[in-house]
Amino acid sequence: MALAAFARKIFGSPSDRQVKRYQGKVTAINALEPDLVKLSDDELRARTADFKAQIERGASLDDLVVPAFATVREASKRVLGMRHFDVQMIGGMVMNDRGIAEMRTGEGKTLVATLPMYLNALTGKGAHLVTVNDYLVKRDAAWMGQIYAFLGLSWGTIVPGLSDAERKAAYNADITYGTNNELGFDYLRDNMKYTRAQMVQRGHEFAIVDEVDSILIDEARTPLIISGPSEDRSELYMQIDALMPMIGEGDFELEEKHRAATFTDQGVEKLEAALAEAGLLKSGSMYDVENVALVHHANSALRAHKLFRRDKDYIVRNDEVVIIDEFSGRMMPGRRYSEGLHQALEAKEHVKIQAENQTLASITFQNYFRLYKRLAGMTGTAETEAEEFADIYSLGVTTVPTNLPIQRIDEDDAIFRTAEEKFDAIADLIKECQERGQPVLVGTTSIEKSEMLADLLRKKNVGQMNVLNARHHEQEAFIVADAGLPGAITIATNMAGRGTDIQLGGNLEMRIQKEADGLEGEARDAKIVEIKGKIAEDKQKALAAGGLMVIGTERHESRRIDNQLRGRSGRQGDPGHSKFFLSLQDDLMRIFPVDSMDSMLGKLGLEQGESITHPWVSKAIERAQGKVESRNFDIRKNILKYDDVMNDQRKVIFEQRIEFMDATDVSETILDMRQEVVTNIVAKSIPPRSFPEQWNIEQLTEACKTYLNLDLPIAEWAQEEGIDAETVEERIRNSADQFMQSKEENTVKAFQEAGSPMPNVMRQMEKDILLRSVDGLWREHLVMLDHLSKVVGWRGIAQRDPLMEYKQEAYELFQSLLANLRELVTTQMSHLMIQPRPPAQPSSIPPLNLNTTGLSATHIDPTTGENDATSGVSGTVPGNAFAAGPFADGQNDSQDADTSLRPIDPALLVGVSRNAPCPCGSGKKFKHCHGAFA
Known part of the structure; x- marks a missing residue:
């Protein structure tokens, strides 16, 4: 340490050396000032068009630092009466070089940001300034926006309550100010849309994060989550709750330290008998695959009755179960236990059971801000966290001198x-x-x-x-x-x-x-x-x-x-x-x-x-703080390693969605999926190098019906002399291709005869089913990864690395997702028939507000434990897009009943319970009508 201090005295700190390197450019900027003062307002503004032209001709942003910064300084003098100090110029250069400028409070960071924001906005790809609250977004944008507007650049703000059109306009501006929450949620919502036109963001080119230590370290401890209600299971919660009084001593075991409760073998037998008597058990054992939901509900009910006490862990107020904070004893309205426990408590107390929420999309701030090609930051305090900024975000910290001595x-x-x-x-x-x-x-x-x-x-x-x-x-x-x-x-x-x-x-x-x-x-x-x-x-x-x-x-x-x-x-x-x-x-x-x-x-x-x-005491305390900081950094870094696994998969899914949305024709993708399904079902039923008598004919025949909607004479084929697996696979593939070709021709013909020709109806159907299948399976995958992350830590007891175990199993789950996607898309396309329908009578159900239809955005403030995100999600995912067109869909060829769907406004489909009557007026349950593919 003493040697390092001695070296700093001789050579200066890294920040000192960096600042010294910028001094030459500051001198060059100052030299331009007399010439810029002589320019008229129009001549000064015209420099913006000149800079853009230079960039189009191949000039880099580094080439324009000196003239662009000098232009912004002159504009600020004329518009705001504020002239950037030389040290503010240095702060702007630090951020333009993708670093963090540590500048003391009162040194004018708000004004400093105009320098790199203007320069990076010249590319036409958008520049974002991210800050901590809506007030600062509005204040800083309106204040500094005067400089941008004077120089001919547009600016916009992203705050809660904007429509998608307003958000898109703000992102399309040259410069956009917004909060970290709003920008992150817009990214998640964009990747839940079904057409590129519905997306509001246009990319992640350059961003400056104000109060960078608060946003990228403090608030980054909790992820952004968009969730929505899952299927209403209130009745099942009540039915299982009614069985809990029969569970007595010896039927369960408690681990109060870990807040866990489990059934004993005796308890399982007693509960299985009661579930069978109530008609809830689908097979002999509670732990069979088809009864997995019963196990989940029963365990939640057991914990609710045996571990949680009214007026200690929670209170009942205004027909709601409200959690009590175990540390402060305060009520926490709006907070809910996860994994069905809160619903089990509501059933126990006989109050209204709120729907469970399912995570639809989530991302950490670390992984959101690493999407930007050029990221920078500014704050008054960053040096103590320099290691974390460098390790997680590849951002260096430069301490900028104050304008006047401290x-x-x-x-x-x-x-x-x-x-x-x-x-x-x-x-x-x-x-x-x-x-x-x-x-x-x-x-x-x-x-x-x-x-x-x-x-x-x-x-x-x-x-x-x-x-x-x-x-x-x-x-x-x-x-x-x-x-x-x-x-x-x-x-x-x-x-x-x-x-x-x-x-x-x-x-x-x-x-x-x-x-x-x-x-x-x-x-x-x-x-x-x-x-x-x-x-x-x-x-x-x-x-x-x-x-x-x-x-x-x-x-x-x-x-x-x-x-x-x-x-x-x-x-x-x-x-x-x-x-x-x-x-x-x-x-x-x-x-x-x-x-x-x-x-x-x-x-x-x-x-x-x-x-x-005494100074020694203060130093000792600072050393203790340093140890705590290191420990907290290690914890955050470890959490991020797990999230990076999901992030890699998230990027694959989101990029694939955008490819599907941009494509005018995904039929080749659908064909490839169908052929892989055929290959897989044949491989499962016909072992390699096997004889026909060893084939599982019944299984293969059933698989063809299930996935391809084909009733093929596979048993007859197996009797042919010289038949092999390759021949069977080729026949199944050809039959499936012919079946889908015939279905497409019949569909086009039906629309032509009805007077509503739609040559691309199958292409639209394929894209819609593909996107919805991806979304549904991705949501299930998120739940699986969440459960895996909670239990994989126990692998350490067996001397296995939990992170490596998590990576391996997450990879296997992702491969399973892709296989399920191929099967799901193939099955839906094979069983659906599109038929034209006359327009349905107007529904008496009023349109729903897309901003308040059950989806919620959540970001828990690590310092207060409160949700500092908006409760209603603007720009909500649209309803069943292909049901909104001038055609109906959904007939299952294998059934006699007409299951084709009526055209309907997609707004009516958002937030509808799966067991509720479908809003289209068909008289069917939503899950058997438009909800089947929502």
């Missing part, structure tokens, strides 16, 4: 024996600061601790204060903007205030927005002059009091979060102070104890209210 004084930590002593000391310091007019920002780790400290300050008669949390971004922005007023006290959780600077004396932009809104003309101008004067006066008072005092009530597991809090003070060369107060009862000190800290405090004989303050 004057903030970072004091050593004060360590107390108890939390009570610590908070008393914090309250005394806050009171002192307020008395001398020094603004104070207090950072806490939870809302509860914020409220507790506020109560303590009120008892000590401390004046007005603001307590913030992270749920209402826009209101927070106004409050944080006033946190630099003399004597202001602001108590905030870790996330509070993000995106808004704390400026001594107040934030001019926010004050104008709040106090001059609605005024016009001279009245507005006069008010702005008054606000500016007041801000200047208050700033001098705050400076005289020592600048912003930042107080940390405890250390976070990550040094980065502590640095974010510290960075709020000392912006743009202002003076300031920061100090952290700790106790041995803090979570970090208790769960990850610093070696010998307790004994050290004991030997010092500290009295009540006394603390120890």
Whole structure:
């Protein structure tokens, strides 16, 4: 370590050397400024078209860095009255070189992003800026959008509540601002669409991630999930729940530590008898393949009755089962147990049973952002996580110097024996600061601790204060903007205030927005002059009091979060102070104890209210934080290794879907699938180099009926002299081809006779069935992989690598998916006959809102445990697309009944229960009508 420190002193850090390399370009940009100043607005704007022409002629973006950055700086001066500092130019170059620019709070990262965003938008392929909440998306886009519009580029925003058309327009703009959640969900929804025209995103070329450490590390701990209700099984839950009272002692075993409950052999026998009597058991054993759903429901019911207690694990309120957090004792409305357990609890309590949700699509932020060909980021704190950024995202971190020297004084930590002593000391310091007019920002780790400290300050008669949390971004922005007023006290959780600077004396932009809104003309101008004067006066008072005092009530597991809090003070060369107060009862000190800290405090004989303050203590705590960071990184990296397996398969499926959507004719694919099915069914029934008497004629005949809808004389063929497997396979293949050719000719003829010629009807049918089959099997595959990931860890007990086991079994499952796809598509195409129908009478069922038809988007905030995604999914997957055309589908040739489907608006099909009457008015259940292929 000492050698590394010595080398840095001699040669500089990697960031220092990188910054030095950029200085030449900064000098070149500055040299262009006098010439650009002379240009008219139109001449400056015309440079955009010139840059685009150079790119078309083969120029690279690196060739245009100097002239493009100089152009943006000049435009910003004219439109916003803001001139990029030289260090901001360097920050822009770091991001253009696909790196992370670590720039202190107050250094103007929002303005810095305009440089690489403009340059990369010149390619015409789209540039995305990703930030943490909707308020910042709207604010930053509208603010910086003035520069883009001045230079002739279009910009758009992606926020909740937009229609697909509005989203598509925003993505088609040159520059798009959006949140990480919205962009990720749009990607998942696009890969659930059935035509390319319905997709809203146009690719992943370049993106800058604002607050990159928050989005790519903190929020990346939980995936994005789109789910929808599965088949309604309320009746089955109630039937099995009714059997639970008969399960007594000796019928089950409990493992309370793992919250597990299992039936004994005695219990299985008793339950099987009861299930058979109730008519639920389809065969002799509960564990036969066809009874797998019964096992799942029975185990859920057992856990609900024997492990979970009302008013301890959950409460019943307003006809709903609400989970109680075992750690905080608080209710968690909106959260539900998975795998049918919540439904089992609802059946136990005889309340309305909500439908189970099935994962339809999911992706981690790691794998979403790795889709971008060029990825960059910016934040005030990234250096401590440099290893993770490099390992997971191939992003380097460069620390950009501040525009003015930092004057903030970072004091050593004060360590107390108890939390009570610590908070008393914090309250005394806050009171002192307020008395001398020094603004104070207090950072806490939870809302509860914020409220507790506020109560303590009120008892000590401390004046007005603001307590913030992270749920209402826009209101927070106004409050944080006033946190630099003399004597202001602001108590905030870790996330509070993000995106808004704390400026001594107040934030001019926010004050104008709040106090001059609605005024016009001279009245507005006069008010702005008054606000500016007041801000200047208050700033001098705050400076005289020592600048912003930042107080940390405890250390976070990550040094980065502590640095974010510290960075709020000392912006743009202002003076300031920061100090952290700790106790041995803090979570970090208790769960990850610093070696010998307790004994050290004991030997010092500290009295009540006394603390120890020393640089060595602060260093020891930082080392402990570093160990925790390394452990958390290893955990995230291991989780990602498992997700990468699914991601590789996801990319194959999504790319294949797009190929199918783009193709005008997938008949060759359908033919190849059918031929492989023929090869497989022959191989299963006719062993290699076998004689006809060894063939399983009955099995092969049945397989031809099932998969190909053909009743072939295979038994007669087997009697022919010299017959072999190759000959049988060729005959089956030819028969299947002739059957499908005849079906297509009859279909076209039927439409011609009905006066509605549709020469491509079979091609449309093939594509639709292909896409829907892929989607259905992929959803089932996701469930299988989820179950596998939960149990594969136990393989380690047998000295087998769980990850390798997971990769192997996931591969086998994927191969099974592909085989099932061939069989499913072949079966559906063989059994379906399309027939023209007169238009159906208008249905009395009102159209459903596609944005609220049961699909839900979920991203659990790792810091709060709440779902910070939208509850309704905009741009929902359309209904049965081929049922919406001027033809009907779905006749099974092997049945006498007319099963052809009526034309219907696809909106009516979304969210319909499989056992409900079909909305088309046929009188059949949905699963036997339009739901058969939905």
